[in-house]
Amino acid sequence: VYLPVNWNYRALSQWQASRLVNLLWNISFDGQPVGTYQQAFICRTVHDVAFDCSLNELEDEAFFQLIQAYMKDMGSFPAWFTEKNEFSYTANALAAGYIDEHSPLVDRLKQEVIADGYVSNLISIASKTDEPYIESIKAFSYLMQKYGLRYTIHFSHDLQYIRTIDDVFACRQGYCAELSCAFASWCLNQAIRVKLFFIPGHVYPFIELPSGALYPWDPTQMCHTEEYPDFTQSREELFAETDRNFEQVEKVSMERFQSHYAALQAGEPGYSVLDVAAVRKYLPSFNIHEGYRNSQTRAAQDRPIRFVAAP
Secondary structure, eight states, rough: OOOOOOOHHHHHTTTOEEEEEEEEEEEEETTTTEEEEEEEEEETTTEEEEOEEEEEETTTTTHHHHHHHHGOOOOOOEEEOTTTSEEEEGGGGGGGGOOTTTTTHHHHHHHHHHHHTTSSSOOGGGGGSHHHHHHHHHHHHHHHHHHHHHHHHOOETTTEEEEOOOHHHHHTTOOOHHHHHHHHHHHHHTTOOEEEEEETTTTEEEEEEEEEEEEOOOOHHHHSSOOOTTTTTTTHHHHHHHHHHHHHHHHHHHHHHHHHHHHHTTOOOTTTEEHHHHHTTTTOOOOHHHHHHHHHHHHHSSOOOOOEEEO
C-alpha cells in the first residue's frame, strides 16, 4: 500500500543535509476513523547521490528475471550484468541537475578573468574555429589555480554529496564529480557543447570543438598540481606558469582519454557519456546555488504584493 504524500519540493531543495522525517496518516473508511499509520525515515538532501546501483539475484529473484527478459529492449541505457551475475545500472544522468550554468557566480568569474587581463573576451560560440573554445577552457584553468582548488572527497552517510560550482569555489575544493559539474556549468554558460565521461571510479568532461574534434580536459588533474603559481609575481610570469600547468593537464587528459574512449567504443561495462545539453530537455538544473537559495528565502519572508487604489 502506497500512502499519498504532498511533498513541498521547494522546501526540500533548500536542505543542505539529510534529516529524520516522521510522517503520520489518519486513515478513515466511509468517513469513520479506523486507525493511524506512522513512518519514520531519513529524507535525503538533493545533494546526496547514488550514481551506481547493483541488484543481486538472491535479493529479488522475480525482478532480476524480469530485467533479464527485457535487457535486449534497454537500448543505450547504461546497464549491464557483472561477472558475479549482478544486474548493475547507472543514474549518471542525474549529474545534469548539479550543473548550474545560470549561477551568478559564473558571470562574476568571467568578469574576473577578463579584469585580470588573462583574456580580453570570451566568445567561443561566436567563433567557427577551435581556438576561442580552448581559450575558454584555459580561462577556467586559470581560475582554478587562482582560487587554489584542491581535491577532497565529500560523503553523506553512504552516498556521495555533490556541491555546485558556488560551493566548489567558495570552499576551494571538490572531487571529480563536483569539479566536472563546475566545469560544465562554465561551458554551458558560454554555449560550449560539453559532455561528462564516466569511467569506473571517475568522471571528467570533454567538449566538442567546431572542427569536430573531441577535446578532454580533466579538472581533477589540475587539483593534483604540486604547487600553484604565486599570484603576486608579474603578470607575464604568472600567465606563463598557469599556461604550463594547463598544458600539462591537457597532455595527461588527452593520453588517458584515448584509452578510455576505446574502452567505451568496445562496450566495456562502466563506461558511458552524458550529453548534458541533450539531458537539459528533460532535467533542468536543480538551481541550488547560493543566490537562488537566498532569493527563495527572501521570497518566503517578504509580504505578498498588494494592489491599492491610486491616490
